[in-house]
Amino acid sequence: MPIRNPSVVRTIGIITRKGIPLSPPAEALYALVVREFRQEKSAKVPRKMAGREQSGT
Numbered sequence: 001m002p003i004r005n006p007s008v009v010r011t012i013g014i015i016t017r018k019g020i021p022l023s024p025p026a027e028a029l030y031a032l033v034v035r036e037f038r039q040e041k042s043a044k045v046p047r048k049m050a051g052r053e054q055s056g057t
Helices: 024-039 047-055
Strands: none
């Protein structure tokens, strides 16, 4: 039996060191990941990522 529209799920996270800002390329990657998650209605932004964006750190 053929598989139709299989669901693929992957957890993605970004780990940072407390008190150390991200480099410009890392900040750009972070912004890209958050933007892509927000565009996908079915994907959820992990709480730590959402909190990081709101606090601006």
